[in-house]
Amino acid sequence: MTHTANPGAARIESNDRVRGGTLRSVEVGPARARVSPLDGGQTLRLALLLALPVIGVEQLVHTDRPTLAALPLYQALHWLSDTLLALPLAAVAVWGGQRLATRLRLGERTPPAIVGRACLIALLFALVLVPGTALHDAADRLTHVHVLFPTHSHVPLPSRAAPDGVTTLARFVTHALSDGFVGQVVGLPLMILMLAWEGRKPRPEDGAAPAKKEA
Amino acid sequence: MSTRRTFLQLGAAVGAGALVRWQLDPTGGLLFNASRVFASVQTPQTPLPGGGVRQFVEALPTFVGRRVDDSFIEVGMVAFQQATLPDRLYAGLPAPFNAGTYVWGYQVGDDTRPSWPGTTIEAQRGRATTIKYVNSLPLNPVLRTYLTIDQTIHWADPLRQMGSVSPYTGPIPTVVHLHGAEDPSAFDGAPEAWFTPDGRHGKGYSTLFATDRNAAVYHYHNDQQATTLWFHDHSLGMTRINVFSGLAAFYFIRDQFDTGEHDNSLRLPAGNQEVELLIQDRQFDTNGQLLFPDSAANPSLVDGPPGNPGVHPFWIPEFFGDVVVVNGRSWPYLDVEPRRYRFRIVNASNARFLRMGLADSTSGAVGPPIWQIGTDGGLLDRPVKLLGLPEQPATDPSPTTRLFLAPAERADVILDFRGLFGASLTLTNDAQVPFPSGSPLAASDPTRSVMQFRVNLPLSSQDTTYHPAGGAPLRGGPNQEPIIVRLADPASGQPAPGVEPSVTRQLVLFEAEGPTGQPLEDLINNTKWRGTRDRAGNPPDVPVPGSKPDQFGQGLWMTELPRVGSTEVWEFLNLTVDAHPIHIHLIQFQLINRQAVAIDPNTGAPTYTAAYASRFPGGAYAGVRPDGSWGLVNYPPGMIIPGYGPPTDYSKPNADGALGGNPAFSPFLLGPIIPPNPNEGGWKDTVKVFPGFVNRFVIRWAPQATPVGGVQPGQNLFSFDPTTGPGYVVHCHILDHEDNEMMRPYLPTL
Numbered sequence: 030m031t032h033t034a035n036p037g038a039a040r041i042e043s044n045d046r047v048r049g050g051t052l053r054s055v056e057v058g059p060a061r062a063r064v065s066p067l068d069g070g071q072t073l074r075l076a077l078l079l080a081l082p083v084i085g086v087e088q089l090v091h092t093d094r095p096t097l098a099a100l101p102l103y104q105a106l107h108w109l110s111d112t113l114l115a116l117p118l119a120a121v122a123v124w125g126g127q128r129l130a131t132r133l134r135l136g137e138r139t140p141p142a143i144v145g146r147a148c149l150i151a152l153l154f155a156l157v158l159v160p161g162t163a164l165h166d167a168a169d170r171l172t173h174v175h176v177l178f179p180t181h182s183h184v185p186l187p188s189r190a191a192p193d194g195v196t197t198l199a200r201f202v203t204h205a206l207s208d209g210f211v212g213q214v215v216g217l218p219l220m221i222l223m224l225a226w227e228g229r230k231p232r233p234e235d236g237a238a239p240a241k242k243e244a
Numbered sequence: 245m246s247t248r249r250t251f252l253q254l255g256a257a258v259g260a261g262a263l264v265r266w267q268l269d270p271t272g273g274l275l276f277n278a279s280r281v282f283a284s285v286q287t288p289q290t291p292l293p294g295g296g297v298r299q300f301v302e303a304l305p306t307f308v309g310r311r312v313d314d315s316f317i318e319v320g321m322v323a324f325q326q327a328t329l330p331d332r333l334y335a336g337l338p339a340p341f342n343a344g345t346y347v348w349g350y351q352v353g354d355d356t357r358p359s360w361p362g363t364t365i366e367a368q369r370g371r372a373t374t375i376k377y378v379n380s381l382p383l384n385p386v387l388r389t390y391l392t393i394d395q396t397i398h399w400a401d402p403l404r405q406m407g408s409v410s411p412y413t414g415p416i417p418t419v420v421h422l423h424g425a426e427d428p429s430a431f432d433g434a435p436e437a438w439f440t441p442d443g444r445h446g447k448g449y450s451t452l453f454a455t456d457r458n459a460a461v462y463h464y465h466n467d468q469q470a471t472t473l474w475f476h477d478h479s480l481g482m483t484r485i486n487v488f489s490g491l492a493a494f495y496f497i498r499d500q501f502d503t504g505e506h507d508n509s510l511r512l513p514a515g516n517q518e519v520e521l522l523i524q525d526r527q528f529d530t531n532g533q534l535l536f537p538d539s540a541a542n543p544s545l546v547d548g549p550p551g552n553p554g555v556h557p558f559w560i561p562e563f564f565g566d567v568v569v570v571n572g573r574s575w576p577y578l579d580v581e582p583r584r585y586r587f588r589i590v591n592a593s594n595a596r597f598l599r600m601g602l603a604d605s606t607s608g609a610v611g612p613p614i615w616q617i618g619t620d621g622g623l624l625d626r627p628v629k630l631l632g633l634p635e636q637p638a639t640d641p642s643p644t645t646r647l648f649l650a651p652a653e654r655a656d657v658i659l660d661f662r663g664l665f666g667a668s669l670t671l672t673n674d675a676q677v678p679f680p681s682g683s684p685l686a687a688s689d690p691t692r693s694v695m696q697f698r699v700n701l702p703l704s705s706q707d708t709t710y711h712p713a714g715g716a717p718l719r720g721g722p723n724q725e726p727i728i729v730r731l732a733d734p735a736s737g738q739p740a741p742g743v744e745p746s747v748t749r750q751l752v753l754f755e756a757e758g759p760t761g762q763p764l765e766d767l768i769n770n771t772k773w774r775g776t777r778d779r780a781g782n783p784p785d786v787p788v789p790g791s792k793p794d795q796f797g798q799g800l801w802m803t804e805l806p807r808v809g810s811t812e813v814w815e816f817l818n819l820t821v822d823a824h825p826i827h828i829h830l831i832q833f834q835l836i837n838r839q840a841v842a843i844d845p846n847t848g849a850p851t852y853t854a855a856y857a858s859r860f861p862g863g864a865y866a867g868v869r870p871d872g873s874w875g876l877v878n879y880p881p882g883m884i885i886p887g888y889g890p891p892t893d894y895s896k897p898n899a900d901g902a903l904g905g906n907p908a909f910s911p912f913l914l915g916p917i918i919p920p921n922p923n924e925g926g927w928k929d930t931v932k933v934f935p936g937f938v939n940r941f942v943i944r945w946a947p948q949a950t951p952v953g954g955v956q957p958g959q960n961l962f963s964f965d966p967t968t969g970p971g972y973v974v975h976c977h978i979l980d981h982e983d984n985e986m987m988r989p990y991l992p993t994l
Contacts (some may be wrong), residue, residue, distance in 0.1 A: 069250030103275075106275055109264055113257045114262065120250075
């Protein structure tokens with residue numbers, strides 16, 4: 030995890046046991062820290078602004094128009110609850126995307142760098158939404174939110190042939206991933222805008238090292 | 245910002261999300277119920293207390309002199325506004341409500357205006373009537389915004405949204421059933437034969453000849469005896485809404501005796517003295533608009549909000565209103581002369597039973613008797629005197645002194661107002677809701693009154709009409725219909741001599757309930773409309789053993805396949821707590837008797853129920869789980885599986901030799917057989933099936949007039965082929981039950 034108490038010399042701890050095998054610390058200088066914005070508040074802000082539209086798009090995709098029109102307050106609350114429940118996943122995507130971008134030496138102010146960062150975050154969010162979909166379905170089952178839709182078989186449901194587990198899993202992952210990417214139609218542009226906005230903000234270290242050109 | 249704080253914030257967000265989600269739970273979440281109040285398709289409504297509506301201030305609308313008797317008639321289904329409540333109430337409302345209540349109704353013929361109920365049709369026996377029914381309802385009718393159409397019940401579903409939690413917002417499906425008619429199933433108004441204003445059709449759709457996409461042409465042979473029929477909507481899962489909205493009207497069959505003219509050979513009152521009364525209960529809002537309960541915001545007056553919102557979010561088990569409406573007008577009055585009048589009455593309520601008498605409006609004293617001269621299928625042999633005496637609320641089919649009508653039952657009655665000039669008489673009602681398990685009506689309950697007769701018109705001519713107190717026969721004499729062909733002897737409560745039923749069926753009425761004890765659905769022989777065991781689609785549903793698929797492509801499985809020309813006895817054992825008016829299409833039948841079954845003093849349920857349950861083998865089938873959600877449930881052996889069908893093969897006779905797949909009834913019978921009440925001893929198409937009783941019908945698939953022994957199994961004496969088409973149905977005529985699975989298809993066979 031990240032400690033940013035000393036912005037001038039961030040101390041990054043990693044528990045990456047694949048390469049190092051043991052907990053190790055990496056000291057980075059001010060310039061490295063500046064392109065690795067791992068501030069918790071910022072992460073949460075970005076995560077919320079990522080989750081809200083992406084979850085909203087997914088809800089729109091999966092809800093027929095009459096249903097949306099029928100119970101608008103219910104739909105809004107559903108959107109809110111899904112967004113809040115997905116916030117940790119979005120935070121992971123933001124944090125992970127930023128960290129990956131830093132490792133890839135992407136800056137945070139030039140348009141290509143911002144787009145690259147945003148793409149990484151969007152990609153990560155789409156990926157984490159795959160297990161997120163399973164969690165979402167579990168939450169729905171627990172709270173019966175969709176119980177009326179798929180299981181009430183007064184409706185002549187089509188018979189479900191029982192495919193093998195691998196096929197079922199593959200279908201689920203494909204579906205969830207596709208949903209995740211669809212959501213990024215809105216999430217990605219917003220993330221680009223947000224990163225550009227965040228990149229324009231003056232940083233504490235900007236006073237010490239103004240106008241330093243990115244590599 | 246610290247990592248700890250970030251985690252705390254994330255945790256708080258997840259907690260808040262979980263809390264919101266928890267309270268969105270449709271099985272009881274506060275936010276779910278709150279959000280439904282703001283449902284955009286519903287119009288917020290404030291109930292108008294029925295007790296605050298003035299009674300007897302508007303005249304009864306009648307159809308005297310306006311009935312339509314053409315041989316080809318176009319009947320449109322249209323939306324319009326009609327003054328139903330007192331005029332003064334509308335006068336105080338803003339536009340558009342001051343123009344009346346939004347309703348749907350029939351426009352019968354070219355020369356009439358649409359009305360609720362529609363203008364009466366008069367058909368002549370032996371002369372066919374062809375009717376083009378046209379669904380001309382708007383695609384987005386105003387009234388639909390007041391009606392929450394639940395799509396989780398098995399219904400017509402024009403937009404293929406069945407199962408959706410959303411109220412339906414598409415074109416309204418309709419189809420017309422001529423109730424009590426002997427007619428081909430293609431023109432019987434099969435539930436799947438619906439059609440919409442924009443031309444969508446159900447799988448059972450039929451028409452005499454090609455017509456507009458939003459229409460169907462039906463051809464009625466009118467071969468049966470003169471009687472009081474009525475036509476009403478019958479679309480699958482939508483009947484309660486469409487009839488509630490006004491789609492109902494009378495259809496008289498006349499013959500050479502009962503002509504409707506003053507000089508009729510029966511000397512029955514005619515002209516201004518023959519009046520139809522279509523009685524219903526309704527609920528209204530403070531804008532004078534219909535209110536159909538659907539939620540915690542608009543709960544049912546008797547049952548409260550929907551009892552199983554996790555399964556059926558808007559469906560209520562029975563609609564009971566607090567305003568009585570006769571011929572589309574609340575608590576009307578009728579000015580009458582001091583003479584005899586003939587009233588053709590139908591209880592067209594969704595669920596309310598009516599037990600009626602006459603009382604002096606001022607003193608409350610018991611008024612003159614009601615003389616019943618006819619039932620669903622025609623005249624009785626002799627009139628039956630109903631004293632109208634107040635009775636203790638009946639919990640069983642005890643003889644009644646009152647005119648007791650379940651939904652869809654009709655009565656042909658004579659009221660004798662002679663010698664009562666200056667009096668006002670109230671037609672009263674004291675049937676508990678629901679019947680009989682509900683509490684007696686409170687003294688202040690506005691539904692204790694139905695309408696008022698004011699004997700204030702001067703006698704226009706001497707009354708020489710038939711005098712029922714004289715007891716003269718109505719049938720069997722010169723210039724009269726022959727006496728009723730007796731399939732059952734109403735005096736002994738046994739099948740009539742010479743009647744040899746070829747098949748006996750024993751069928752069980754059962755109510756499936758959710759975990760809170762609220763009704764989920766009622767079932768005939770524990771079988772749903774489709775006739776399949778519901779396994780939530782995985783593995784595929786399987787047909788009830790002993791059933792056969794319908795040949796019309798409706799996806800239905802039929803268990804009742806009687807041979808045309810045959811005579812059968814159908815025994816209904818009602819295991820629910822309320823009476824169900826069972827209606828069988830195509831034929832008029834007769835009630836043989838009723839007989840109580842033993843009751844378990846510990847549970848209050850028939851002892852049969854435990855024996856019945858013990859036959860179920862257990863297994864995983866769709867149902868309501870303990871938490872109120874719908875899905876696969878593992879039923880242990882010995883537990884009734886709702887929708888499973890009977891516990892054993894339908895087609896294998898039980899120890900009583902009866903089909904139906906149920907344990908024999910006879911070991912559980914207790915007490916004597918109870919013959920039909922005197923006013924039930926005629927032709928019936930709808931009979932009250934009382935709880936805790938075996939109710940026995942004798943049914944013959946042949947025209948009414950066929951003498952006993954005059955037809956053999958396999959012989960078709962109808963003037964049409966009843967073995968083809970989408971088929972007929974048997975169902976409970978509590979419309980809210982009929983719409984939610986308490987209906988089964990059937991088809992006579994060769």
